[in-house]
Amino acid sequence: MIQLDEADRTILVLLQQDDRQTYVQIGAQVGLSPATVHDRVRKLERRGALMGYQARVSPRAVGLPVTAFISLNLDGGQSCRSVTPTLEAFPEIEECHSVAGDTDLLLKVRVPSTEALEELNYRLKCLEGVVRTQSLIILSTRFEDRPRIPAPLGREEHV
Amino acid sequence: MIQLDEADRTILVLLQQDDRQTYVQIGAQVGLSPATVHDRVRKLERRGALMGYQARVSPRAVGLPVTAFISLNLDGGQSCRSVTPTLEAFPEIEECHSVAGDTDLLLKVRVPSTEALEELNYRLKCLEGVVRTQSLIILSTRFEDRPRIPAPLGREEHV
DNA sequence: CTTGAAATAATATCGGG
DNA sequence: CCCGATATTATTTCAAG
Numbered sequence: 219m220i221q222l223d224e225a226d227r228t229i230l231v232l233l234q235q236d237d238r239q240t241y242v243q244i245g246a247q248v249g250l251s252p253a254t255v256h257d258r259v260r261k262l263e264r265r266g267a268l269m270g271y272q273a274r275v276s277p278r279a280v281g282l283p284v285t286a287f288i289s290l291n292l293d294g295g296q297s298c299r300s301v302t303p304t305l306e307a308f309p310e311i312e313e314c315h316s317v318a319g320d321t322d323l324l325l326k327v328r329v330p331s332t333e334a335l336e337e338l339n340y341r342l343k344c345l346e347g348v349v350r351t352q353s354l355i356i357l358s359t360r361f362e363d364r365p366r367i368p369a370p371l372g373r374e375e376h377v
Numbered sequence: 378m379i380q381l382d383e384a385d386r387t388i389l390v391l392l393q394q395d396d397r398q399t400y401v402q403i404g405a406q407v408g409l410s411p412a413t414v415h416d417r418v419r420k421l422e423r424r425g426a427l428m429g430y431q432a433r434v435s436p437r438a439v440g441l442p443v444t445a446f447i448s449l450n451l452d453g454g455q456s457c458r459s460v461t462p463t464l465e466a467f468p469e470i471e472e473c474h475s476v477a478g479d480t481d482l483l484l485k486v487r488v489p490s491t492e493a494l495e496e497l498n499y500r501l502k503c504l505e506g507v508v509r510t511q512s513l514i515i516l517s518t519r520f521e522d523r524p525r526i527p528a529p530l531g532r533e534e535h536v
Numbered sequence: 537c538t539t540g541a542a543a544t545a546a547t548a549t550c551g552g553g
Numbered sequence: 554c555c556c557g558a559t560a561t562t563a564t565t566t567c568a569a570g
Contacts, residue, residue: 230432258537273427275428279426306520359474364470366434417554552557
């Protein structure tokens with residue numbers, strides 16, 4: 219785990235809310251000069267706490283209004299290993315998690331239509347090692363893309 | 378649906394990959410001047426295609442190594458409406474979707490430990506209108522935070 | 537680790553094609 | 554809608570406390 223002081227945490231919170239904030243503005247909040255903020259940001263990047271900067275694009279706006287979660291059951295073979303790179307090649311798959319439970323993989327997907335979801339589902343079923351799929355369609359998203367770090371974040375668990 | 382030409386799409390793709398790219402760099406890719414790129418970006422923001430800019434923060438780095446999906450069953454009462462704002466007040470809930478199927482709401486959550494997940498689960502069960510919860514723990518994340526717009530994005534479906 | 541100041545590079549604005 | 558030029562701001566570097 220990366221050690222972060224309070225200033226680092228605040229910087230992360232501010233940047234994940236809006237990374238277009240200037241180092242001057244951020245510096246004012248944390249009580250540091252812009253140069254120091256710059257320095258800390260570079261360090262956070264190198265240490266892996268800051269993994270990138272991305273614009274949030276409305277899925278609706280770009281023609282991907284349908285969101286769904288798809289559960290995948292895999293056979294026991296070594297295809298379990300090889301299936302991840304294959305899935306990564308599907309642009310409609312936004313997330314891919316390995317889970318504990320009834321299924322093996324959980325995917326979050328974005329598609330233009332329910333017809334496209336059906337089509338995607340079919341293509342997944344055809345993959346080597348996939349024995350079953352199950353789709354869960356999102357009716358509406360109440361919220362997502364929320365900051366991951368709650369502002370204060372209670373003190374660390376001692377492991 | 379927002380109408381986007383090819384340049385707009387390219388701009389969105391580039392910005393969602395890395396929104397620190399300069400308008401000079403983007404302009405070179407799409408064959409437009411920096412001033413024009415600037416202009417288009419502002420328009421994309423106003424039209425709602427660009428919803429914000431956020432730094433991606435490593436959940437591990439900030440002490441939230443455990444990810445889970447929690448399904449919620451609600452009673453039929455009007456508490457269905459009031460539960461969303463309540464959930465939004467939970468900082469550990471990153472996403473909240475209304476789904477079609479066995480359950481009513483699907484949450485994506487980040488917590489410091491499995492103990493914290495247990496605690497969260499308990500707090501959710503106690504909420505007015507929640508009759509059942511079910512947790513699905515993520516063992517490992519193969520990928521997430523992927524761009525939502527695949528580079529070319531096949532031609533529009535005609536509805 | 538921090539800073540102010542200087543050098544560099546970006547964004548924002550605007551008149552006009 | 555697009556551009557070039559200008560003005561304004563921000564980032565980046567650096568020598569030094």
